[in-house]
Amino acid sequence: MADTIRYDAADLRRYAERFLARFGVPADDARIVADVLISADERGIDSHGVTRLYTYYGRRLERNVTDPLSPTRVAKETPTTLLLDGGNGLGPAVAYRAMFRCIEKATETGLALVSVRNSNHFGIAGYYAMMALPHDMIGVSLTNSQPFVAPTYSRDGILGTNPIAVAVPAGKERPFVLDMATSIVSLGKIQVHSKAKEPIPLGWGIAKSGEQTENPDAVLDKGALQPLGGPDYLRGYKGYGLALLVDILTGVLSGAASGPGVGRPTDDGIANVGHFFLAVRVDAIRDVGLFQDGMDDLIRQMKDAAKVPGQDRVYIHGEKEFERAERSALEGVPVLRAAVEQLTAVGKDIGVPFDLTPAVRRGH
Amino acid sequence: MADTIRYDAADLRRYAERFLARFGVPADDARIVADVLISADERGIDSHGVTRLYTYYGRRLERNVTDPLSPTRVAKETPTTLLLDGGNGLGPAVAYRAMFRCIEKATETGLALVSVRNSNHFGIAGYYAMMALPHDMIGVSLTNSQPFVAPTYSRDGILGTNPIAVAVPAGKERPFVLDMATSIVSLGKIQVHSKAKEPIPLGWGIAKSGEQTENPDAVLDKGALQPLGGPDYLRGYKGYGLALLVDILTGVLSGAASGPGVGRPTDDGIANVGHFFLAVRVDAIRDVGLFQDGMDDLIRQMKDAAKVPGQDRVYIHGEKEFERAERSALEGVPVLRAAVEQLTAVGKDIGVPFDLTPAVRRGH
Numbered sequence: 129m130a131d132t133i134r135y136d137a138a139d140l141r142r143y144a145e146r147f148l149a150r151f152g153v154p155a156d157d158a159r160i161v162a163d164v165l166i167s168a169d170e171r172g173i174d175s176h177g178v179t180r181l182y183t184y185y186g187r188r189l190e191r192n193v194t195d196p197l198s199p200t201r202v203a204k205e206t207p208t209t210l211l212l213d214g215g216n217g218l219g220p221a222v223a224y225r226a227m228f229r230c231i232e233k234a235t236e237t238g239l240a241l242v243s244v245r246n247s248n249h250f251g252i253a254g255y256y257a258m259m260a261l262p263h264d265m266i267g268v269s270l271t272n273s274q275p276f277v278a279p280t281y282s283r284d285g286i287l288g289t290n291p292i293a294v295a296v297p298a299g300k301e302r303p304f305v306l307d308m309a310t311s312i313v314s315l316g317k318i319q320v321h322s323k324a325k326e327p328i329p330l331g332w333g334i335a336k337s338g339e340q341t342e343n344p345d346a347v348l349d350k351g352a353l354q355p356l357g358g359p360d361y362l363r364g365y366k367g368y369g370l371a372l373l374v375d376i377l378t379g380v381l382s383g384a385a386s387g388p389g390v391g392r393p394t395d396d397g398i399a400n401v402g403h404f405f406l407a408v409r410v411d412a413i414r415d416v417g418l419f420q421d422g423m424d425d426l427i428r429q430m431k432d433a434a435k436v437p438g439q440d441r442v443y444i445h446g447e448k449e450f451e452r453a454e455r456s457a458l459e460g461v462p463v464l465r466a467a468v469e470q471l472t473a474v475g476k477d478i479g480v481p482f483d484l485t486p487a488v489r490r491g492h
Numbered sequence: 493m494a495d496t497i498r499y500d501a502a503d504l505r506r507y508a509e510r511f512l513a514r515f516g517v518p519a520d521d522a523r524i525v526a527d528v529l530i531s532a533d534e535r536g537i538d539s540h541g542v543t544r545l546y547t548y549y550g551r552r553l554e555r556n557v558t559d560p561l562s563p564t565r566v567a568k569e570t571p572t573t574l575l576l577d578g579g580n581g582l583g584p585a586v587a588y589r590a591m592f593r594c595i596e597k598a599t600e601t602g603l604a605l606v607s608v609r610n611s612n613h614f615g616i617a618g619y620y621a622m623m624a625l626p627h628d629m630i631g632v633s634l635t636n637s638q639p640f641v642a643p644t645y646s647r648d649g650i651l652g653t654n655p656i657a658v659a660v661p662a663g664k665e666r667p668f669v670l671d672m673a674t675s676i677v678s679l680g681k682i683q684v685h686s687k688a689k690e691p692i693p694l695g696w697g698i699a700k701s702g703e704q705t706e707n708p709d710a711v712l713d714k715g716a717l718q719p720l721g722g723p724d725y726l727r728g729y730k731g732y733g734l735a736l737l738v739d740i741l742t743g744v745l746s747g748a749a750s751g752p753g754v755g756r757p758t759d760d761g762i763a764n765v766g767h768f769f770l771a772v773r774v775d776a777i778r779d780v781g782l783f784q785d786g787m788d789d790l791i792r793q794m795k796d797a798a799k800v801p802g803q804d805r806v807y808i809h810g811e812k813e814f815e816r817a818e819r820s821a822l823e824g825v826p827v828l829r830a831a832v833e834q835l836t837a838v839g840k841d842i843g844v845p846f847d848l849t850p851a852v853r854r855g856h
Contacts, residue, residue, distance in 0.1 A: 204778070208572060209776040211777050237601070238571075241603050241777070266741075266745075278800075279794050281805065282794070282803075282806045304740060306734070308730045312727050331725075331726050332726075334800070356720065357726075357731075358722070362695050362721075363676050363677065365809070366720050369670040372790075372794065376790065377630075381778060382778070383778055383782065383786070386789075387790050387793045388793060408573075412605075413575050414745060426740065426743070426744055433642075433647075433650055434646060434647050436645055436647045439645035442645050443644070
């Protein structure tokens with residue numbers, strides 16, 4: 129369990145908005161970026177939460193790498209498709225606008241695709257896929273990212289962890305929300321083991337020699353992550369295929385960077401990240417009520433299935449995150465202590481002090 | 493290496509067409525079904541080739557389970573979407589028509605989705621995705637299938653191997669063709685090990701107790717296959733999520749069967765398989781020439797990457813299959829000896845003798 133401190137969500141949002149405003153980010157965009165990051169913490173995905181407010185966003189704004197105005201521009205448009213240039217803006221602001229337009233277009237045409245180039249790291253992919261849910265739409269959100277993952281039979285980390293997120297509305301059951309990196313684990317996971325001086329399971333990563341390793345530091349020293357599936361006999365080339373597919377749909381289709389060309393959010397260069405969004409109106413194909421019933425049935429069949437020894441629950445994708453978000457609403461949003469310490473230091477430097485009081489647990 | 497005999501592709505096609513005509517399949521549909529199956533053999537995917545001409549197709553036609561006329565019917569249509577009822581017809585005939593209409597619609601609108609219910613096993617998913625390639629479109633083809641795969645933490649095989657196929661055109665390089673089951677391996681792979689009395693690698697499957705096993709017969713005796721990713725520490729819940737996603741997009745979206753409700757092609761009941769097809773016109777988003785250049789660049793970066801010890805090549809998805817198809821064009825199409833023996837026996841029974849002469853290797 130990571131060491132965290134819980135804060136009231138509204139307090140955290142106000143802080144993050146003030147932080148971003150300090151760098152000239154307009155209020156509407158600051159609200160979006162803050163919401164994307166804090167949603168991650170609320171859902172227990174702390175690696176993608178406010179811990180990145182400075183490292184991935186503030187730092188680049190401070191150095192004038194990212195444009196705080198996120199000046200998106202329509203590069204091409206048809207009734208069903210849109211190519212958006214993100215103007216080297218803040219990834220979450222660009223991606224939010226792109227998915228918003230995707231949903232608008234799908235409302236008209238039943239089905240729409242928005243392709244984005246010249247953007248930056250956009251946070252959790254699932255956020256944008258989930259924007260489709262209140263509209264009874266299926267949402268898809270993909271992005272490429274800085275290279276870390278080696279293709280099968282290669283030792284070069286030249287593909288991103290390129291996540292796939294798909295959100296599908298259900299009826300009485302919670303929505304299905306798949307949000308997965310196409311690598312086995314993220315780089316952050318390797319870093320956690322390195323700090324704790326613990327070995328990593330064989331399969332997660334390779335050393336720069338190309339050999340599988342249990343040493344996290346060997347992965348971090350010019351080694352690479354392995355794609356989902358891992359070794360050959362467990363079909364790691366499928367994960368490699370998914371990572372490459374995401375790079376094609378986000379990077380090549382939009383004209384953004386791809387493969388080893390995608391910039392790192394911790395560097396000072398233009399990242400030229402590409403995104404891909406798709407929205408499908410369920411009622412263009414099937415009655416929404418019948419679809420919801422079908423989702424509920426399928427979800428319950430999974431949950432009611434016989435368990436393997438030692439397990440008492442089968443999960444649906446997104447379920448753990450919904451439960452954590454419910455707890456966060458009651459008890460406050462957990463923020464990594466390391467993030468609190470960093471924001472306290474950075475906040476002092478930039479004149480936006482992190483002066484939040486930890487949340488009081490309701491019912492305690 | 494499987495034990496195969498090579499035949500001339502035209503001979504094989506003529507045989508399969510006569511075989512299907514014998515059961516009342518119209519000539520156009522027989523041509524399609526034959527082409528889908530023989531394409532699999534040509535590409536080296538022998539598990540999905542003519543070895544199934546009788547077991548998955550002829551047998552059901554013989555018993556009047558599948559409708560030889562494949563009477564597809566439009567259940568709902570918008571400019572961008574189509575819901576097709578497959579009329580319990582032959583999966584490849586239904587799927588071919590569905591993808592054909594999907595491409596027609598995408599030609600008009602840039603982007604189209606066809607959802608299919610009441611179909612049957614359609615062969616290799618990649619066949620339909622690849623139909624998009626000559627139109628400079630990206631093609632997606634998904635299907636659900638009979639249950640064999642256990643959700644993470646469950647011991648019940650209640651999901652299909654539910655494949656994902658995506659085909660993307662390139663320029664000078666060959667197209668990217670991902671065609672992957674969302675389980676680690678197919679049931680056929682377990683059967684091969686069982687016949688050979690060889691253990692399977694730990695991770696592929698579980699026994700009915702839910703325990704991981706190296707015994708293929710324990711998997712076959714009410715055990716289950718494991719989703720891509722395998723055990724928890726290698727993130728098998730991602731493969732489970734992909735399998736569930738495919739079931740949602742094919743089964744629930746169309747109103748076909750889903751999960752444990754999907755029928756087996758070797759049983760005598762209605763299977764009610766669901767499919768999903770998507771076509772995206774590249775030029776709706778980006779200039780085709782620039783897109784092709786981007787594909788070529790990305791593909792070459794993968795192929796030129798440094799190799800791990802003991803490997804001298806990084807493959808692009810579909811590449812091995814294109815190379816096998818080129819060899820098949822020169823030397824004949826390899827057909828499993830077991831399939832030849834079965835078709836010889838069945839052919840005699842039904843009055844369509846399998847009287848083909850093995851191919852003469854050109855250049856030998």
